[in-house]
Amino acid sequence: MITLVVNGKPQRVDVNPDLPLLWVIREDLRLTGTKYGCGMALCGACTVHLDGTPIRSCVTPISAAAGKMVTTIEGLSPQGTHPVQRAWQELDVPQCGFCQSGQIMSAAALLAQKAAPTDDDINAAMAGNICRCGTYQRIRAAIHRAAALKKGGAR
C-alpha cells in the first residue's frame, strides 16, 4: 500500500511499486487530464508536479511518489483560474489540446520559480513538452501574459 497526496487529497493505492505514477493518476484515481503520449519522458504530456517540481509521470514509479504531494492539472487551481490557465484562454493557446495539461503544468512550475521568465528561460523550461499542433508561439506569449497576470495579483 502506497500513500500519497494528490491535489490536496490523501490517497492510498495498492499497486505494484514500479507502476508509473501516470497510470495511478489516470486509471486508479480517474484523473484523466494528465495524458499518455510516449511513455519515455520524451513528450511531456504526462507532466505533473511532485512536491512542486515538474516531473514526467510516465517514467516515475509510484514508489517515488510515496509520502509526497502530487499536483495534476485538475488540482492546479480549484476553478481553472490559475494565471497560466487564464492566459492560455485569453490567447486561445489550445488547438487539439491533448498536450496542454502538460504544457500548463510545466509553465506553472516555471512561473513558480521565475516571476518574469525570459524567452530563454521559457525555451529551457518548455523544450520537453511537444505540441504537435504547433501552438508554441502562443505558449510563449501566454507564459509572458501569465507572468503579468500573476504580478498584477492573481485571484
Add this chain to the structure above:
Amino acid sequence: MKAAPVGRRALLKGGLAVGAGLTIGFQLPAMRARAPSAQSTPGVFAPNQWLSIDRDGLVTITNSVPEMGQGSLTTTTIIIADELDADWNRIRVSQAPADPKRYGNPVTGSQSYGGSRGVRDHMEMWRKSAAAAREMLRQAAAAEWGVPVDTVDTEPGVVVHRPTGRKLAYGQLVDRAQALAVPQNPKLKTPDQFRYIGKNLHRIDAPEKVTGRGIYGMDVQVPGMLVASVERPPVVSGAKVVSVDATAANAIPGVKHVVQVTNGVAVVADRFPTALAGRRALKVTWDLGPMAQVSSPRISSEYAALARQPGLAARKEGDVERALSAGGRTLEAAYEVPFLEHACMEPMNATAHVMPDACVIWAPTQNPGGTQATAARITGLPPEKVAVNTTLLGGGFGRRGEVDFIVDAVETAKAVGAPVKVMWSREDDIQHGFYRPATYNVLRAAVDGSGMPTAWSHRIVGPGILAQKGRMPANIAVDPAAVAGARDLPYDIPNLQVDWVNKDFGVPVGFWRSVGSSQNAFITESFIDELAHLAGKDPFEYRRALLGKSPRHRAVLELAAARAKWGSPLPAGRGRGIAVAFSYGSYAAHVIEASVVADGVVRVHRVVCAIDCGIAVNPDQVKAQMEGGAVYALTAALYGQITIDRGGVQQSNFHNYPMMRISETPAVETHILDSGAAPGGLGEPGVPSVAPALCNAIFAGTGKRIRALPIRTGAL
C-alpha cells in the same frame, strides 16, 4: 480585440457550457448527448438537424465536424449562431452522432472529415438552416403581435418589432415557430450584417482544454471496461499470425483475455500497463509475407530506375519533349521525399461495447461514418444499431480518418463480451501508421533566352493513396492524391507535362496534412526557384511574372513578399526564401528567413505567411492554423523521415522521430488576404509552401540546394 469573452464564462457557470455540453455524456454509455432530432418534441423548436431552441431560449447547435484542433466546435457555432442571430451566451454544442443521412457532408455525402472541408463544404448549408430558423422566429413573432413580418427584425436571442420596440425572446416563440413550415429558400444575411463571422471569437473548447476536463478517446471510461493493447507484426503490412503462445501472458495477474484480431494479438487486461506487460510475454510466430524483402534503399533505387520510364499523364500541354530537345538551355533535377508518420499527440485508441443487438463506440475519429460502417460489418448489426460517440481528438492530420483502431476495438470487444478500450503505444502509432508516400521525382525544364521556362516536365514515382485503398474514382487512371500540387502548377508555361508512375511496395499510405501538395509543393516550388537562379532573376519576381493566369496565387505571393520586406538587407549568413501554393480551396505563400549555423544546424528565424481562404470566419483561428501548419511542415522538413528495414519501420518514438520544440520555433506572422471568395480550407493550406520556402532560404543563404527531405545537415 476578442469578442464575447463574457459569453464563454457565463456559459461555464450553468454546467451546460459550450464544450462541457460536448463531454457530459461520456460518463455512461447511454448518456451521450444525442443531437436533438424530433421536431415534434414539445417545447423544442428544431427546424432541422443542426439547431434547436428550448423554451428557456437555450440554443443547441449540433456540430458534425470532429474537433481535432482545427476549431470546428467554435467555427460551426459561429456560422450557425450568426445566421440565427443567437445570443452567444445562450448556446451549447453537441457533437453529431454517426448518421450520414442527417449529418453527412453535403458535398461528399459522407461523415468522414478530411481535406479541410469543415467550413468550405458546410457553410452555405448551415447558414441556410439557421436562416430558416430565424425566418420562422420572425414569422412567429409577427403573428403573435399581429404585425407584418417585414416590420420585425432580430437581435441576439430576441425578435424585435422595429416600429414599437417590442421584443420577444426566442424561447418565448418556440411553440409558435414549431408549428410553421420550414422555408426552403430563406434570405441570408449580407456580410455587413454578420455579428460573429469575421470577429475574433474565443475558442469555446479552451476552458475544458486548460483544466483537463476535456474528454479525448483515451479518457473514455465505461463501467466494466477492460483495456487492451494489440501486439502487432514486425512488418507494416501483409503479415499473418502462425501461432500464439499466450501461457506466460495469461499468467500475469490482471490479464483477462488474449484474442487474435485482424491487426495482431490483443491482450485484454484490467489496465494499460498490464496489457503491455502481457504483450511482452506473448510468443507470437509470424509469417511476415513479402514485406520482409522491402527496405528503404531498395525502394529508392527502384523508384529511380522507374523514373526513366514514362508514366501515366496527369497533365499534358504542348510538346515538352520537343521543347526540351530544341537546343536551348535545360535543367534537370531529381527530388526525393520520405515516408512520414502523422504522430498525433494522442496515440490511436478506441472503445467499443458490442452487445447482441447494439454496439456503442467512443472514438477520437475523423470518420464517424466509416466507424459506424466498420462496426456494422464486424458485428453484423445494421448501421443504425451502431452508436458512435466522437470524442475530442488529440490531433488528426488525416491519420484518424482511418479505421484500423476501430477494427481493433470492435473485434476485441466482440470477442470478450465486455466494453474494451484498445490503446496504442507510441511505438505502435509510429510503426503502424498510414504514411505520407515516399516519392522520387524527376524534373526537367527548358528556358528561353531570358531564362523564362518554355517547358516543364515533372515525373512522380510512388504509390497512390486512393489507388492503394481501392478508392480510385471510376475512369481515372492517375491518382489525384499523388499529383495534387504538381498537376495544378500555376505557372504559365507553354509546354507542360506531369506524369505519374504508380509504384507501390505495400507500405500503407494515407492522407497526411495537405497530402500530395505537402510534398509536391516542396518539389515544384524548389525547382521553380532553381530556374529563377539559373536565369539570374529574383525568385519572387520570376514567379510573379509567370502567375499572370493565377491572380490569387500572385496576390498572396505579393502580400507575403511585402510583409516580409522582400529584398531588404539581412544579417550575414541569413537567407530568405519564398514559395506559394494552392491546396484545399485556399492560397498560401510563405517567406522564410533561415541560416545554417555551426554543425550544420538549420535555424529558422522568421516565417511570414499570407493566406487567402476566401472568407475568414474566425480570423484569429485562421492565424492559429497557419502557425500550426508551419510548425508541422517545418518539423517534416527538418526531421521527418520514416525508413523501412525488412518491412518494418525503424523509428519508434520521439527520440528517433523527433518533433520541433518550442526552442526551435520561430514566430509565424500571418496576414489574411480578404478576397471575398467562397470559403477555402485552413487545416492543410498552411503546410505546402513552408518546406520550399525554407529550402529556398537555405539556398539563398548557403548556395546549397536541398533536393531531398528531411534536410540533411551533413550535406550543408
